[in-house]
Amino acid sequence: QITLKESGPTLVKPTQTLTLTCTFSGFSLSTSGVGVGWIRQPPGKALEWLALIYWDDDKRYSPSLESRLTITKDTSKNQVVLTMTSMDPVDTATYYCAHYIRVAASSHWFFDLWGRGTLVTVSS
Amino acid sequence: DIQLTQSPSSLSASVGDRVTITCRASRSISTYLHWYQHKPGKAPNLLIYAASSLQSGVPSRFSGSGSGTDFTLTISSLQPEDFATYYCQQSYSSPLFGQGTMLEIK
Numbered sequence: 001q002i003t004l005k006e007s008g009p010t011l012v013k014p015t016q017t018l019t020l021t022c023t024f025s026g027f028s029l030s031t032s033g034v035g036v037g038w039i040r041q042p043p044g045k046a047l048e049w050l051a052l053i054y055w056d057d058d059k060r061y062s063p064s065l066e067s068r069l070t071i072t073k074d075t076s077k078n079q080v081v082l083t084m085t086s087m088d089p090v091d092t093a094t095y096y097c098a099h100y101i102r103v104a105a106s107s108h109w110f111f112d113l114w115g116r117g118t119l120v121t122v123s124s
Numbered sequence: 125d126i127q128l129t130q131s132p133s134s135l136s137a138s139v140g141d142r143v144t145i146t147c148r149a150s151r152s153i154s155t156y157l158h159w160y161q162h163k164p165g166k167a168p169n170l171l172i173y174a175a176s177s178l179q180s181g182v183p184s185r186f187s188g189s190g191s192g193t194d195f196t197l198t199i200s201s202l203q204p205e206d207f208a209t210y211y212c213q214q215s216y217s218s219p220l221f222g223q224g225t226m227l228e229i230k
Contacts, residue, residue: 037219039221046211046221047160048221049218049219062218063218098168103174106174107156108155108173110158111160111168111170111219113167114169115167117167
């Protein structure tokens with residue numbers, strides 16, 4: 001059974017750096033064809049993809065946020081860490097991590113399982 | 125950049141209704157289109173992947189169709205637990221979600 005759980009601060013101040021950890025079980029991020037992504041949802045707004053890391057350590061970032069994001073993995077701990085610099089009140093959102101997988105023998109990748117999310121508020 | 129446009133942005137319907145939500149891509153994305161259901165306070169739930177494949181465990185009243193630029197999610201007979209927000213997402217390029225369709229009880 002695959003589970004993912006997000007953890008990190010609930011409140012950060014403007015200009016600070018946010019560090020979020022996704023701790024997962026039920027799969028290995030060293031297995032071919034597997035990734036973990038981060039997605040956020042500001043209050044009352046749509047889902048927004050932020051970053052992805054693949055089993056081979058390939059990384060992808062949202063073009064609009066790339067300069068502020070870093071994603072890393074610790075395979076031995078079953079964790080993926082996202083850092084976001086220069087936090088602003090508009091970054092207030094629920095942040096989700098999700099298991100990213102492709103259908104066998106295809107290139108269709110999708111988020112099949114998600115954590116419940118963690119709400120991060122940016123305020124002084 | 126590929127853009128996704130969902131319509132309608134909100135929808136009121138009754139239990140038992142047939143509902144269709146559309147997602148249009150700004151250029152062809154083949155079948156690299158997936159659908160999620162999201163309820164407040166819960167994790168989003170994958171319903172359909174690769175435009176028309178039903179995710180394991182998802183009720184058969186959900187179906188997806190389309191390819192290229194135009195896609196639809198259909199709920200054949202709405203159940204009380206289906207009232208939620210629905211998102212499409214493309215994976216032809218870096219992941220991108222549509223703006224969502226909120227399905228409300230009439």
